[in-house]
Amino acid sequence: MNCLRHNSRRLAVHAAVLLAxxxxxxxxASASGETATSVTSANKTxxxxxxxxxxxxxxxxxxxxxxxALRLVDTYQPSYSRAPQDWLSWERVRMNAxxxxxxxxxxVARQAVEPQGLSFVQREPFMIDAVHAELALGHGDGARKxxxxxxxxxxxxxxxxxxxxxxxxxxxxxxDSNQLDDARLALLNYQLDYPTENVAERAVLARVWLRVGxxxxxxxxxxxKVGSANDWLYWxxxxxxxxxxxATVYTLAAKAAADAxxxxxxxAQLWGVAxxxxxxxxxxxxxxxxxxxxxxLAPRVPLTPLLAFDGDTLWRAYxxxxxxxxxxxxxxxxxxxxxxxxxxxARKAHHSVLARADDAxxxxxxxxxxxxxxxxRDLATAVLGLPGGHRLLDRxxxxxxKRFPAHTxxxxxxxxxxxxxxxxxxxxPLAAQLMAGLDAPPPGENPYRWVLRLSRVLILGGKSxxxxxxxxxxxxxQTSFDQSQASELMQVLFDLQSQHKNQAAIALFKAVYPKLKxxxxxxxxxxxEAQSYAAQGHEAHAASLYMQxxxxxxxxxxxxxxxxxxxxxxxxxxxAGMRADARxxxxxxxxxxxxxxxxxxxxxxxxxxxxxPPKAAAR
Numbered sequence: 001m002n003c004l005r006h007n008s009r010r011l012a013v014h015a016a017v018l019l020a021x022x023x024x025x026x027x028x029a030s031a032s033g034e035t036a037t038s039v040t041s042a043n044k045t046x047x048x049x050x051x052x053x054x055x056x057x058x059x060x061x062x063x064x065x066x067x068x069a070l071r072l073v074d075t076y077q078p079s080y081s082r083a084p085q086d087w088l089s090w091e092r093v094r095m096n097a098x099x100x101x102x103x104x105x106x107x108v109a110r111q112a113v114e115p116q117g118l119s120f121v122q123r124e125p126f127m128i129d130a131v132h133a134e135l136a137l138g139h140g141d142g143a144r145k146x147x148x149x150x151x152x153x154x155x156x157x158x159x160x161x162x163x164x165x166x167x168x169x170x171x172x173x174x175x176d177s178n179q180l181d182d183a184r185l186a187l188l189n190y191q192l193d194y195p196t197e198n199v200a201e202r203a204v205l206a207r208v209w210l211r212v213g214x215x216x217x218x219x220x221x222x223x224x225k226v227g228s229a230n231d232w233l234y235w236x237x238x239x240x241x242x243x244x245x246x247a248t249v250y251t252l253a254a255k256a257a258a259d260a261x262x263x264x265x266x267x268a269q270l271w272g273v274a275x276x277x278x279x280x281x282x283x284x285x286x287x288x289x290x291x292x293x294x295x296x297l298a299p300r301v302p303l304t305p306l307l308a309f310d311g312d313t314l315w316r317a318y319x320x321x322x323x324x325x326x327x328x329x330x331x332x333x334x335x336x337x338x339x340x341x342x343x344x345x346a347r348k349a350h351h352s353v354l355a356r357a358d359d360a361x362x363x364x365x366x367x368x369x370x371x372x373x374x375x376x377r378d379l380a381t382a383v384l385g386l387p388g389g390h391r392l393l394d395r396x397x398x399x400x401x402k403r404f405p406a407h408t409x410x411x412x413x414x415x416x417x418x419x420x421x422x423x424x425x426x427x428x429p430l431a432a433q434l435m436a437g438l439d440a441p442p443p444g445e446n447p448y449r450w451v452l453r454l455s456r457v458l459i460l461g462g463k464s465x466x467x468x469x470x471x472x473x474x475x476x477x478q479t480s481f482d483q484s485q486a487s488e489l490m491q492v493l494f495d496l497q498s499q500h501k502n503q504a505a506i507a508l509f510k511a512v513y514p515k516l517k518x519x520x521x522x523x524x525x526x527x528x529e530a531q532s533y534a535a536q537g538h539e540a541h542a543a544s545l546y547m548q549x550x551x552x553x554x555x556x557x558x559x560x561x562x563x564x565x566x567x568x569x570x571x572x573x574x575x576a577g578m579r580a581d582a583r584x585x586x587x588x589x590x591x592x593x594x595x596x597x598x599x600x601x602x603x604x605x606x607x608x609x610x611x612x613p614p615k616a617a618a619r
Contacts, residue, residue: 072093092125095107104133105137114126131147143172147170171208174186199230216237219237228256235252250286253271269303272307275291287321296392319357321354339366359376373443397410416434416438420460428462452471452489454467456495468508476511481515482517487521497531524561527561534572543581558589558592570585579612
């Protein structure tokens with residue numbers, strides 16, 4: 001530690017020059033120059049970018065298509081031993097893409113396995129990337145380890161004007177390691193050496209003073225004109241220093257956060273300050289409102305160590321408000337029916353925050369499994385109805401390590417909702433973890449709907465066969481389907497089609513058809529089954545099913561549904577080589593169509609069929 005203090009000045013100098021070097025080596029000017037060279041050599045007459053070039057990968061990153069860029073890197077990056085300069089160019093693209101994705105752990109891991117033979121100058125930019133990543137991960141020790149390597153391996157020092165960056169990095173690394181005394185000392189030395197005239201730098205240093213418990217120093221740095229980007233920081237410092245009443249801080253922060261023009265991350269910061277102010281004033285209803293907004297808006301939790309709120313914080317706030325209100329109403333913990341009634345009463349009176357708090361307390365303290373399940377279900381339903389409700393539910397159950405240390409501690413019904421959300425955003429590993437052990441429906445769950453929900457998550461989560469098998473068992477065990485059951489089942493079969501599992505979908509459509517009570521739904525099943533056959537290239541069979549769908553009811557066969565089925569039948573017939581049948585179906589449909597726009601579409605299709613080249617007989 002003493003060694004680091006002694007070398008902090010030299011370390012800061014060295015880091016600044018390396019940062020400057022890394023920026024200079026891969027500046028937009030040099031990138032555009034390389035692009036121009038590659039384009040010129042590839043094609044003298046066009047400015048097109050080669051699809052397999054570093055320039056294209058850079059363009060992907062600049063456009064936000066980082067995953068596509070990484071695929072290009074993985075495909076075309078040569079080995080370092082074969083083409084060192086090309087390897088370096090591709091590796092720069094890789095690091096930039098990973099940084100845009102905030103894939104900090106991947107950056108650190110990649111830098112740790114650099115190829116043998118890289119010179120120090122070549123390694124510098126990637127080590128600096130890794131320092132940034134370690135700091136983003138909160139790994140102060142890892143950041144300082146890299147800084148030591150940079151310092152001791154370097155052969156030149158940057159000029160004094162670049163010293164600031166590295167010294168700030170060093171302070172940040174101490175904070176990440178919770179070495180507050182070291183951070184305080186480094187910050188004092190920093191401020192002695194440099195006047196802090198830049199607003200952005202003052203904000204950075206003010207955060208440090210707040211972290212080390214010196215809010216008045218933070219206020220001195222910030223001054224009263226901090227700008228909208230840092231007003232949350234000023235209000236937080238004023239709150240902690242006691243120079244502004246909590247009620248005033250809450251009002252100012254909440255008003256700014258609710259402004260429609262406020263960006264989501266800044267809004268989250270402001271709601272976090274509002275939560276801190278309300279907590280200091282013991283206004284638990286306001287604490288809950290602010291925390292719910294904060295958790296729903298923050299891109300990560302906690303957003304900053306200064307606002308170290310997570311799902312557990314909200315659970316505690318729910319509990320405190322519910323117990324306060326319950327004490328006034330003389331409710332006893334463990335009287336499940338009384339708490340259920342209290343939550344219903346609060347909802348009916350439009351006291352929605354109190355209702356959520358009552359539901360949360362019931363889920364935690366209910367004496368029966370049914371009571372706990374009711375609390376969880378009603379809380380989840382209410383949360384999902386809030387703005388950003390899906391993310392808030394995620395934070396409430398998956399980022400509350402004290403309440404739910406493991407995913408398996410989360411109630412089964414909630415896990416399935418969370419797994420479904422994880423599938424929708426492409427987080428299949430999380431969905432798989434959440435689905436582990438989800439076989440039987442929990443108490444109070446409708447078994448039919450449970451199977452459908454579980455099957456849907458399995459199908460969309462990459463475990464289609466497991467989902468198909470559950471659906472097959474469900475359909476086989478049902479003697480009939482009412483309209484509601486059939487509609488819910490159809491949604492899952494559509495998911496099967498979206499995953500190109502058409503053969504399985506066809507088998508299930510066929511099994512469901514005779515068990516439907518509604519002729520209208522039988523007509524719909526024929527149509528969707530036809531779509532699966534068409535997707536497999538069986539156009540003739542698809543055309544037959546489309547026509548059956550149109551004609552099944554025996555009446556109004558030219559209505560909107562019948563017209564759509566006939567149109568699809570004609571398209572399938574034309575693809576199957578039955579052009580005469582397709583023409584006759586469309587001509588027949590035309591005689592029953594009065595809307596000019598629809599008639600024009602049919603006439604245009606007839607003209608297309610007339611121009612089609614001869615084709616072999618139908619399949």
